[in-house]
Amino acid sequence: GESVGLHLPTLSVQEGDNSIINCAYSNSASDYFIWYKQESGKGPQFIIDIRSNMDKRQGQRVTVLLNKTVKHLSLQIAATQPGDSAVYFCAERGTNDMRFGAGTRLTVKP
Amino acid sequence: GAGVSQSPSNKVTEKGKDVELRCDPISGHTALYWYRQRLGQGLEFLIYFQGNSAPDKSGLPSDRFSAERTGESVSTLTIQRTQQEDSAVYLCASSSRLAGSTDTQYFGPGTRLTVL
Numbered sequence: 503g504e505s506v507g508l509h510l511p512t513l514s515v516q517e518g519d520n521s522i523i524n525c526a527y528s529n530s531a532s533d534y535f536i537w538y539k540q541e542s543g544k545g546p547q548f549i550i551d552i553r554s555n556m557d558k559r560q561g562q563r564v565t566v567l568l569n570k571t572v573k574h575l576s577l578q579i580a581a582t583q584p585g586d587s588a589v590y591f592c593a594e595r596g597t598n599d600m601r602f603g604a605g606t607r608l609t610v611k612p
Numbered sequence: 613g614a615g616v617s618q619s620p621s622n623k624v625t626e627k628g629k630d631v632e633l634r635c636d637p638i639s640g641h642t643a644l645y646w647y648r649q650r651l652g653q654g655l656e657f658l659i660y661f662q663g664n665s666a667p668d669k670s671g672l673p674s675d676r677f678s679a680e681r682t683g684e685s686v687s688t689l690t691i692q693r694t695q696q697e698d699s700a701v702y703l704c705a706s707s708s709r710l711a712g713s714t715d716t717q718y719f720g721p722g723t724r725l726t727v728l
Contacts, residue, residue, distance in 0.1 A: 536717075546655070546719045548718065
């Protein structure tokens with residue numbers, strides 16, 4: 503069946519470095535993707551989204567890249583800060599739901 | 613309200629008891645979703661409401677789970693005869709789901725359910 507998954511369950515980076523979180527998807531018909539950030543004890547929070555007709559989209563310190571050829575999605579965080587420590591989920595829009603991967607835990611070391 | 617709210621924030625219950633979880637979506641949002649998140653895992657879709665249409669119940673794990681929504685307002689998720697494996701955080705999300713919209717879902721803080 504179709505699935506959304508993440509390459510790495512954990513990622514540790516030094517404060518100030520750039521972070522890259524990866525996601526693989528298998529449903530070539532998916533037309534919309536979202537990255538969510540979930541801090542401990544809170545619900546997921548929307549970070550950035552991208553439609554399948556785009557390759558790249560930038561926000562404030564975050565960039566999402568979409569490679570439809572290899573069905574790969576990535577989230578880049580520039581100048582990672584301690585407040586960026588959280589679990590990051592990519593999500594793929596299905597018919598009536600968003601399908602989420604297991605998440606990557608990002609830890610920022612001071 | 614300003615965001616999606618859920619109550620209670622925490623619920624501890626004994627195995628076999630029924631529980632009811634509440635979600636208040638963002639005002640004006642026609643779509644409402646329930647998800648389950650087990651410890652250290654991703655989000656598992658449970659049920660979806662869109663306006664007055666019949667809900668999509670395809671994600672409900674068993675007939676012990678049910679949910680209702682009155683119009684485009686509050687929703688309740690009911691779990692009957694709770695089991696220990698029901699222990700999880702239950703998240704609610706709402707979206708505007710308007711034509712041409714990107715259907716971004718906004719999540720509540722969740723209800724942490726612990727079944728002893």
